[in-house]
Amino acid sequence: MERQKRVDVVIVGGGWTGLLMAKEITTRTSLSVVVLERGGPAPDGDGYAAQMDELDYNIRLRTMQNLADETVTHRHSASDRAVPMRQYGSFQAGSGVGGSGEHWTGVSTRFLPEEFILGTHLREKFGAKTLPENLVAQDWGFTYDELEPHYWRAEQMMGVCGKAGNLQGQKIEGGNIHEGPRSHEYPNPPHPVTYVPSLFRSAAIELGYHPFPIPTATLSQAYRNPDGVARGGCFYCGYCSRHGCMVGAKAQPSTTLLPLLVNRKNFHLRTGCWVRRVIHKNGKAEGVTYMDAAGKEILQPADSVVLASWTINNVRLLFSSKIGEPYDPVAGKGTLGKNLTHQVSQSVQLFLDKPLNSFMGTGGLGMAIGDFAGDPPESDAAAGVLRGGTIQTTNAGEGPISSFGKIPPGEVTSNWGSEWKKAALRWHDKEATIASRDMHLPYRQNYMDLDPTYTDKYGDPLLRLTLDWTDHERRQTAMLAKIELALAKAMGAKAARATEGIGSRYSATTYQGTHIQGGAITGDSPERSVVNPWLQHWRVPNLWVVGGTTFPQNESTPTLTILAMTYRAADAFVDRYAKHPGALA
Amino acid sequence: MKRRELITLSAKSLGGLLVYSLAGDPIRVRGNEGTVEVPLRFFTAAEARIILAACDRIFPSDENGPGAKEAGVVIYIDRQLAGPYGRDRYRYTKGPFVESVLEHGYQGKANPQEIYREGIGGLGGDFADLAPLAQNERLRGIETSGFFRMLRTHTIQGMFSDPMHGGNANLIGWQLVGYPGPLMSYRDEIGKFSGQPFSRAPMSLEQVIGRPVRGWEEEKG
Numbered sequence: 034m035e036r037q038k039r040v041d042v043v044i045v046g047g048g049w050t051g052l053l054m055a056k057e058i059t060t061r062t063s064l065s066v067v068v069l070e071r072g073g074p075a076p077d078g079d080g081y082a083a084q085m086d087e088l089d090y091n092i093r094l095r096t097m098q099n100l101a102d103e104t105v106t107h108r109h110s111a112s113d114r115a116v117p118m119r120q121y122g123s124f125q126a127g128s129g130v131g132g133s134g135e136h137w138t139g140v141s142t143r144f145l146p147e148e149f150i151l152g153t154h155l156r157e158k159f160g161a162k163t164l165p166e167n168l169v170a171q172d173w174g175f176t177y178d179e180l181e182p183h184y185w186r187a188e189q190m191m192g193v194c195g196k197a198g199n200l201q202g203q204k205i206e207g208g209n210i211h212e213g214p215r216s217h218e219y220p221n222p223p224h225p226v227t228y229v230p231s232l233f234r235s236a237a238i239e240l241g242y243h244p245f246p247i248p249t250a251t252l253s254q255a256y257r258n259p260d261g262v263a264r265g266g267c268f269y270c271g272y273c274s275r276h277g278c279m280v281g282a283k284a285q286p287s288t289t290l291l292p293l294l295v296n297r298k299n300f301h302l303r304t305g306c307w308v309r310r311v312i313h314k315n316g317k318a319e320g321v322t323y324m325d326a327a328g329k330e331i332l333q334p335a336d337s338v339v340l341a342s343w344t345i346n347n348v349r350l351l352f353s354s355k356i357g358e359p360y361d362p363v364a365g366k367g368t369l370g371k372n373l374t375h376q377v378s379q380s381v382q383l384f385l386d387k388p389l390n391s392f393m394g395t396g397g398l399g400m401a402i403g404d405f406a407g408d409p410p411e412s413d414a415a416a417g418v419l420r421g422g423t424i425q426t427t428n429a430g431e432g433p434i435s436s437f438g439k440i441p442p443g444e445v446t447s448n449w450g451s452e453w454k455k456a457a458l459r460w461h462d463k464e465a466t467i468a469s470r471d472m473h474l475p476y477r478q479n480y481m482d483l484d485p486t487y488t489d490k491y492g493d494p495l496l497r498l499t500l501d502w503t504d505h506e507r508r509q510t511a512m513l514a515k516i517e518l519a520l521a522k523a524m525g526a527k528a529a530r531a532t533e534g535i536g537s538r539y540s541a542t543t544y545q546g547t548h549i550q551g552g553a554i555t556g557d558s559p560e561r562s563v564v565n566p567w568l569q570h571w572r573v574p575n576l577w578v579v580g581g582t583t584f585p586q587n588e589s590t591p592t593l594t595i596l597a598m599t600y601r602a603a604d605a606f607v608d609r610y611a612k613h614p615g616a617l618a
Numbered sequence: 619m620k621r622r623e624l625i626t627l628s629a630k631s632l633g634g635l636l637v638y639s640l641a642g643d644p645i646r647v648r649g650n651e652g653t654v655e656v657p658l659r660f661f662t663a664a665e666a667r668i669i670l671a672a673c674d675r676i677f678p679s680d681e682n683g684p685g686a687k688e689a690g691v692v693i694y695i696d697r698q699l700a701g702p703y704g705r706d707r708y709r710y711t712k713g714p715f716v717e718s719v720l721e722h723g724y725q726g727k728a729n730p731q732e733i734y735r736e737g738i739g740g741l742g743g744d745f746a747d748l749a750p751l752a753q754n755e756r757l758r759g760i761e762t763s764g765f766f767r768m769l770r771t772h773t774i775q776g777m778f779s780d781p782m783h784g785g786n787a788n789l790i791g792w793q794l795v796g797y798p799g800p801l802m803s804y805r806d807e808i809g810k811f812s813g814q815p816f817s818r819a820p821m822s823l824e825q826v827i828g829r830p831v832r833g834w835e836e837e838k839g
Contacts, residue, residue, distance in 0.1 A: 082802070082827050083823070083827060083831045085800035085802075085823055085826070085827075086779075086780050086782075086800070086823055086831070086833070087778075087779065087780070088775060088779035088780065088783055088833070089833055089834045092775065093703060093708075093834055094708075095834050099707075099708050100708060100709060100710045101706070101707060101708055101709060101710055101711060104710040107722065109719075109721075114716065114718075116716060116718040116722050116725055117710045117712070117725075118710070118722070118723075119709050119710045119711070119723065119724065119725060120709050120710075120723060120724065122723055224808075225808055225809035226809070227808060227809060227812070228811070228812040228813055231812065266805075267805075268802060268803035268804065268805050269803070269804040269805060269807075269808040270800070270801065270802055270803060270804065271804070272800060279802070280802075385813075387813035387814075388796075388813065388814065388815040388816075389813070390807075390811050390815070390816045392797060392798070393804040393807065393808055393811070393816070394804075394808070432778075432797075433778040433791070433792060433795055433797040434774060434775050434778045434779060437774055437777075437778055437795065438774065448770070449675070449676040449677070449757075449761075449770055449773075450675065450676065450678065450754065451678050451680050451682070454677060454678065454680070454682055454685070455682050458682055458683070458794070458795065461795050461796075462795070462796070486714065487712060488712065536721070538719075538721050539721065540720075540721040541721055541722050541723060542721065542722070542723040
C-alpha cells in the first residue's frame with residue numbers, strides 16, 4: 034500500500050463540517066490539514082448557471098452521490114429483511130466538494146433550548162412512567178446557552194437573513210417569539226414577503242398564531258462576513274434546492290469557506306479519495322486508508338482524524354473500522370448506531386384561484402409559525418403528543434415538470450388523457466403547500482448497523498437502517514394536519530387536502546428531507562453516547578466526529594445546529610486539545 | 619454496422635429542433651416537404667412509432683393545445699433510454715434482487731431500456747395503427763404497470779424539460795403553461811406579481827446563458 038506523508042490532521046469529507054474544521058484549525062494553528070473528499074471539485078459560479086435544468090438536477094439528481102457505488106439498506110423492524118434503497122427516495126445525499134451543503138435549501142433555524150436537555154425535559158414534564166417505554170431521548174451534554182455564541186458565529190459566517198423574536202429575553206412580534214434568547218439580531222434582514230407567504234401570514238395572525246419569516250442562508254442583500262468573504266443578494270431564479278447557486282447568494286461551503294482555504298500552505302484538499310477505514314491501535318487513531326481516483330489504495334497517517342462526511346458514511350466508517358461497541362437494541366447496550374432519527378413532516382396542498390408564479394423564489398423564502406414547534410398544546414399533550422413541529426409555506430421555486438398535474442381532489446378520474454390535461458392546465462400554477470418540519474424522537478428499535486448481504490463498489494458492507502414510524506409520529510402529524518387545514522381555509526383555498534404525510538410505515542421512496550441523524554451521538558457518558566460533548570470520541574481521543582450523526586434526536590432542519598456544534602468542537606480542538614492532546618471529558 | 623433507425627415527424631413544430639447525432643455532435647435536422655427525419659439512439663423505427671402513439675394518448679393534441687406529438691416527446695424518451703439513466707448507471711444494481719414491500723420502491727433487476735422493450739411488446743405491434751379509442755382501451759389495461767407509470771412520467775418530462783433533452787420542441791410545452799424558462803433573475807418581479815400572471819416568451823437554458831449545454835444523457839460510458 035502506498036503511503037502518504039504524515040499530516041497533523043486528516044479530515045474525511047469536504048462539506049460544511051469538514052471545511053469548517055479545516056478553516057478553524059488552519060487559521061488558528063500551524064497544523065497541517067488534509068481533507069479527503071470522495072466526490073469531485075465544486076463547479077465555479079458559471080458552472081452552476083449551466084445547472085439551471087430541472088430534469089438533470091431536480092429529477093435525475095445529477096449532483097447526488099451515485100447510488101450504484103454506495104447506498105443504504107432499510108427494513109422496518111429487526112424481524113424484517115432489509116433491501117437496498119436502489120434509487121433516491123427519502124433523502125438525497127450530495128457529492129463532491131461542499132457535499133450536501135451545495136444543494137441544500139438554506140433554512141437556518143436554531144433548535145429550541147429544551148432540545149438540548151430533551152431527556153430531562155420530557156421526564157420532568159410528563160413523568161418518566163407515562164413516556165413510551167422504548168423512547169431513548171437524551172440530553173446532549175451541553176446546553177442552548179453554551180451553544181448560543183456558536184449559533185451566532187454560524188449565522189454570521191453564512192449571513193443568515195431573518196427577524197429575531199427573542200432578543201436577550203425580550204419578545205419581539207414579527208420574529209419567532211417562541212425561539213430561545215438570541216444575543217444578536219440576524220446579520221441580514223428577511224427576504225420580501227411574496228404572495229402565498231403573505232396569505233399565510235394574514236391567516237396565521239387571524240388564527241392567533243405568530244408568523245415570522247423563515248431564517249435562511251440565502252442572502253437578501255450583499256454581505257461581507259467576518260472572515261471577509263463577500264457574496265451578493267439572491268436573484269430568486271428558483272433553481273435553489275438540489276442546485277448550487279449561480280450567483281453565490283446561498284451560503285455553500287464552496288463559496289463561503291473554500292475561498293479562504295485554497296491558498297493556505299497548511300491546507301490540502303484531495304478529491305476522488307474514498308476513505309474505507311480508520312486505522313487504529315490501542316485506543317489511538319493512526320490515520321486512514323483510502324482508494325484514490327486512480328483506484329490505488331493509499332495510507333494517510335495522521336496525528337488526529339476527523340470524520341466529517343455525512344451521517345451514513347461517518348457511522349459506516351466507525352463500524353467498518355471496528356471502533357466502538359455496536360448498539361444492541363434488545364439489551365439496550367452499546368452505543369454505535371443508536372438513536373437513528375430522520376425527520377417527520379406533514380403537508381397540506383391548497384388550491385388558489387390566481388396564478389402564483391411558483392417558478393420564482395428561493396428555497397427558504399417564506400413564512401412560518403413556531404406556535405406548535407415545542408411542547409404541544411394541553412389537549413394534544415393529553416392525547417400523547419410529546420413534541421410538535423414548525424409549520425411553514427415557501428416560495429421555493431418549482432419547475433414546470435414537478436408542478437404539472439396538481440389538480441384538486443375529485444376533479445378528474447384519470448391521471449392521463451384529454452380530461453386530465455384540461456384540468457391540469459386549468460389548475461396549473463395555482464397550487465401551494467403548507468408543510469411542517471417536526472421533531473423526530475428516537476426509539477430503541479430505530480438504529481443502524483452493517484448489512485449482512487449488500488455491499489458497496491469496493492465490497493464493504495452497506496449501512497443498514499432499521500427504522501419505522503411509531504404511534505407518536507402519527508399523532509404528531511394528525512395534530513399538525515389539523516392546524517395546516519385551518520390555515521389553508523383561512524388563506525382562502527378553493528380546495529385543500531392533507532397529503533398522505535408519513536404514511537402508515539416509513540417509506541424509503543417518499544422524500545422527507547436529507548436529514549438523517551444519530552448513530553454516533555453526543556452525550557455526557559460513554560455508556561450512552563459515542564462522542565463527548567466536544568465531539569471527541571470517548572474511547573479514541575484523537576478521533577473526532579462532527580455532523581448530524583452526533584444528534585441524539587432531531588428537532589428540525591439540522592444544518593445551523595451542525596455548524597454551531599462544529600465551531601464549538603473546533604474551539605475545543607484548537608484551544609485545548611492541540612495544546613494538550615488527550616481526552617477533554 | 620447497425621442500420622441507423624430514423625423517425626419521421628411533422629416539421630410544423632419540429633423544424634428548428636436541435637438534436638444530437640449518435641456521435642454526440644450537434645446537428646440541426648432540416649426536413650423536406652414538411653417532415654423531419656430524426657436519427658434514433660435506442661428505439662427501432664417501429665418501436666418509436668408505438669411510443670409516439672402512446673404518448674399522444676397520454677398527453678394528446680386537442681382543443682386545449684398541442685401535446686406530446688408536437689413536443690417531440692418520443693425523441694426525449696429515446697435519448698434518455700440511450701443515456702446513463704436508461705442503462706441504470708446511477709441506480710444500485712447489485713443483487714440479490716428480492717421482492718419487498720411497497721415502501722421500498724422498485725426492487726427489480728430490469729433497467730429502463732428493458733422495461734420499455736417489454737412494455738412495447740405488451741402494447742402490441744399493431745398499436746400505432748389502432749384508432750385512438752382502441753389505443754386508450756389498451757393503455758387502460760396496463761395503467762397500473764410499472765411500464766405505464768414510467769411512460770406517463772417520461773411524457774410529462776418530455777413536454778416540459780429543457781429542449782436540450784430532445785422534447786419540448788420550440789418550447790411548446792413551456793408556452794402551453796406560461797413558464798418563462800430558467801431566467802436568471804426575478805429580482806425586480808419577486809414582490810410584485812402577487813396573484814398576477816408573469817407572461818413572457820420563454821427562453822431555453824442555452825438562450826439564457828448564451829452557450830450550449832449538454833444534458834446528462836450525452837455522458838459516455
